[in-house]
Amino acid sequence: MHHGIIFSIFRVEYPLANTNPTKGLPSTPSTRDGDAVTNFLHPASQWRGQYGRSGGSHKIASHLRETGEWDVEVVDFWDAFSFKDMVELLDQRITKDTVFVGFSLPFTARHAKQINMHKYIKHNYPWVATVAGGMTFAAISLCEVDYYVIGRGEYGMEQLCKRLTNSGESVRLKKMYTGKGDNVKEYKIVDCREDYPAEPKPRVKVSFEERDYITPDETLTIELSRGCRFQCAFCDYYPLGVKGDWTRDRDDFESEMRENYDRWGVTNYLLTDETINDRTEKIEKFGAVVKDLPFKPRFAGYMRSDLLLSRGQREIDALLEMGVMGHWYGVESLNHQSAKSIGKGMASERVKEGLLELDKIFTVNMSFILGLPYETLESMKDTQRWVDENFSHRYVNMYPLELGRDANGIDIASKLDVKSEYSWTNILGVTEWVHPHHGYTSKDVRNLQTDWYRNSYHGMPSIWSLPWITSLGMDPDIVYNVRDRSTFESLFPESSQDIWNKKIEHYRLKKLSI
Numbered sequence: 148m149h150h151g152i153i154f155s156i157f158r159v160e161y162p163l164a165n166t167n168p169t170k171g172l173p174s175t176p177s178t179r180d181g182d183a184v185t186n187f188l189h190p191a192s193q194w195r196g197q198y199g200r201s202g203g204s205h206k207i208a209s210h211l212r213e214t215g216e217w218d219v220e221v222v223d224f225w226d227a228f229s230f231k232d233m234v235e236l237l238d239q240r241i242t243k244d245t246v247f248v249g250f251s252l253p254f255t256a257r258h259a260k261q262i263n264m265h266k267y268i269k270h271n272y273p274w275v276a277t278v279a280g281g282m283t284f285a286a287i288s289l290c291e292v293d294y295y296v297i298g299r300g301e302y303g304m305e306q307l308c309k310r311l312t313n314s315g316e317s318v319r320l321k322k323m324y325t326g327k328g329d330n331v332k333e334y335k336i337v338d339c340r341e342d343y344p345a346e347p348k349p350r351v352k353v354s355f356e357e358r359d360y361i362t363p364d365e366t367l368t369i370e371l372s373r374g375c376r377f378q379c380a381f382c383d384y385y386p387l388g389v390k391g392d393w394t395r396d397r398d399d400f401e402s403e404m405r406e407n408y409d410r411w412g413v414t415n416y417l418l419t420d421e422t423i424n425d426r427t428e429k430i431e432k433f434g435a436v437v438k439d440l441p442f443k444p445r446f447a448g449y450m451r452s453d454l455l456l457s458r459g460q461r462e463i464d465a466l467l468e469m470g471v472m473g474h475w476y477g478v479e480s481l482n483h484q485s486a487k488s489i490g491k492g493m494a495s496e497r498v499k500e501g502l503l504e505l506d507k508i509f510t511v512n513m514s515f516i517l518g519l520p521y522e523t524l525e526s527m528k529d530t531q532r533w534v535d536e537n538f539s540h541r542y543v544n545m546y547p548l549e550l551g552r553d554a555n556g557i558d559i560a561s562k563l564d565v566k567s568e569y570s571w572t573n574i575l576g577v578t579e580w581v582h583p584h585h586g587y588t589s590k591d592v593r594n595l596q597t598d599w600y601r602n603s604y605h606g607m608p609s610i611w612s613l614p615w616i617t618s619l620g621m622d623p624d625i626v627y628n629v630r631d632r633s634t635f636e637s638l639f640p641e642s643s644q645d646i647w648n649k650k651i652e653h654y655r656l657k658k659l660s661i
Contacts, residue, residue, distance in 0.1 A: 149217050149312055152240055153249040154225040154233070154264075155204030199614050200224075201251050202368030202419060203280065203300070205353045210301040211308065212354070220358060222658060225250075227651045230260050234267060235659060241272050246311050249278040250290060258290070265291040276311050280304070284323075284336060294320075298339030298385070299346060299373065307337055319343075340385055346373035347393040352403045355411065360657050362650070363412030366614035368419050369403065369446075371395060371433055375421040377451075377490070394429050401436045408442050415617045417610075418448030423471060424455055427462045434469035445623060447473025447510070447610035453493040456501035463508065473510045473610030473627070476502070481530045485519040503537060510627040511541055512609050518548035518592040523585050527595060535603045540630040542609035545599060547592045550580050607635060619646050 200223045211217040222228075222236060237248070248268055250261050265277050279290035284297050296303055309315025319342045323334040339345060351370060355361050374389040407413040423446075424430060437444060446469065455462055455474075466472075480486040483495045505511055513534075517527050534543050550569055569580045572588070579588040608616065608626060616626050621638070629635045 148244065149246050149308070150240075150242060150244040151208075151211065151217060151219040151247045151249065151308070152237075152245070153204045153208060153219060153221045153251070154261075155201045155221050155223050155251045156226050157199040157201040157251075200365070200367065202353065202370075203282075204249070204251050205355065205359075206351065207249070207280065207300055207304050209353045211305060214305065217308070220356075223359070224651055224654060226258075226260070228655060230263055232655065232659060233260070233264055237264075237268065237272070239659075239661070241268075241275060243274075245272070245275050246308060247276045247278050249280055250287075250292065251280055252287060252290065262291040278304070278307070284334075288334070294335050294337060296337045296339060298344070299348075300337070300339050300343075301345045301348070303337045303339035303343035303345075306343060344386075346386060347389075348373060349394075349396045350399045351395050352399050354403075354406065358658075358661060360654050361407070361411035361413060363414075364617050364620055365411070365413055366415040366417060366617050367407060367413055369400075369416045370419045371400070371423070371429060372420055372425075376425045377422065392426075392429075394432060397432065397436055400433055401440075404436070404440060404444065408440070414442050414444050415613060415623070416444060416446050417613060418446050418471070420448060422451055423448050424450050424458075424462060424466070427458055427465060430462065430465040430469055430471070434465050437469050444470050445473075445613075446471045447613050448475065450474040450476055452476035452478060452502060452505065452513075453491055453498065455505065456493065456497065466509070471509075472623075473512075473613060474505070475512045475514070475610055478502070478513045479516045480519050480522060481515075481533065482519070482522050482526045484521040485526075488520040489516075499533065499537075506538070506541070510610055510623075511538070512543065513538070513541070514544040514546060516546055516548050517596055518580075518582060518587075518589065521584060522582075524587055524591065524595065527592075531595075531599045531603065539603070540607055542607055542612075545596050547589060547596055548580075550589075607632070615647065618650060619643055 204221050204223075208219040208221050211219050220240065225233065228236070241248075248264075250264070252258055252261065268275050268277055276294060277292040278294045278296055279287040279292040280296045280300050281287040282298060284295060287295055287297070294307060296307065303318075306315060307318045310318040318337060321336040321338050323336060325332050325334075337343065351373075353369075361367075372394040374386045374393050376389050378387045448471070450471075452474070455466075478486075478498065479489060479491060481495045481499065483492075486492065486495065486498075502511060502513070515530060531545070568583050570583065572579055572581055577590075579590050581588050607629070613623060616623050619639070626635075626638065629638065
């Protein structure tokens with residue numbers, strides 16, 4: 148039997164009590180006035196990184212095992228392992244039957260530990276191929292590996308494995324080169340988006356193993372469907388504009404849910420669908436399955452608030468029956484003309500009224516894009532004031548508009564309203580866009596974002612904090628209903644980190660003892 152190893156990681160940020168003020172720290176390119184901030188420009192002393200399980204890695208492992216020809220082990224939380232630990236794991240696990248070692252990364256970054264792992268494998272186990280996997284090439288381009296698999300990779304990885312074991316036809320590869328002269332680097336890319344698409348895929352069940360050490364207080368990922376029926380501007384998920392029913396089979400979903408409960412006691416999930424409520428019928432389909440389960444699960448994920456508001460009580464009831472309690476809405480703008488220019492045309496007043504009503508029923512998180520067509524600095528400040536007045540108890544993100552090319556290589560500006568031609572200028576060596584109607588720059592928008600986080604952000608947990616909340620043994624209904632910052636901080640003091648650290652250490656020791 149062929150053998151493979153996947154080092155897997157997913158990272159989420161979560162808040163803790165602000166007991167370590169950052170005023171006076173040296174400024175860096177990502178700070179202003181000495182305030183340390185994270186990638187999301189929140190006060191750094193309020194946030195920590197949590198290592199979670201990546202659903203994609205376990206999908207690949209489950210798919211290869213189902214062929215009957217592969218034994219694939221997933222090593223989760225790998226960034227919590229030292230380089231010495233990882234070398235020990237490799238030396239324990241690699242045999243003459245080992246064909247590949249795979250890696251997933253939490254963000255687009257150059258990871259020294261991964262690079263050193265690649266070098267160690269090539270020096271000590273030259274017959275073993277190294278592979279990086281991610282939804283986009285940008286997410287994994289800084290890895291050092293033999294092959295890069297992008298997109299939903301079940302079929303592409305299966306074909307690559309057949310090629311590596313000389314049991315199949317040559318895998319379709321795209322090659323890319325960077326650098327010049329003696330420093331040219333070649334990338335061998337398996338593009339599953341175009342060459343080995345895995346959507347729609349009616350059977351996507353993930354089966355965890357005893358050596359995964361799943362615990363009842365974990366929050367796992369699960370999917371209902373792949374692809375999205377909409378084609379919103381800026382969205383670089385894929386495939387978009389799908390027609391018909393692309394949901395997974397009912398029995399496949401039920402089998403995964405029951406297995407995770409019967410074997411591990413898991414009841415909490417993050418949904419990976421691009422849009423959970425793209426079709427009300429989809430929610431009703433899986434809600435009927437949930438209704439017959441011997442436990443009541445809780446789900447969270449991406450939703451469209453405008454669709455939910457327009458469809459009304461039927462869809463609200465379906466979500467409640469299924470247990471989809473955590474909602475992330477990409478509202479993008481409360482300026483009607485701006486929202487309409489990117490495909491979200493519901494009247495802003497109706498959106499605001501609806502969000503207030505939905506927040507009484509669900510855990511509502513939102514994101515906005517600053518600098519869209521027709522936005523003024525004052526209209527964006529109006530949005531921030533409205534959020535401050537009505538959603539200070541919730542997690543809200545405000546992202547500056549980023550122009551350039553999306554993950555599919557399409558110019559983002561070309562997907563905006565045709566009348567909105569952003570111009571570019573060079574300010575102190577930095578290229579900035581200039582708004583076509585109102586003249587402010589991308590720097591102005593970044594300052595607006597940073598000032599808002601510093602002055603108004605309350606650090607309440609997002610729906611993506613669910614893995615952290617459940618791992619601490621807390622009731623999500625209690626946590627997400629907290630409306631006061633001081634009460635929230637009393638629930639999760641700085642010492643909460645110790646609980647998670649002990650869980651990771653327990654997992655690490657278990658893995659090393661196999």
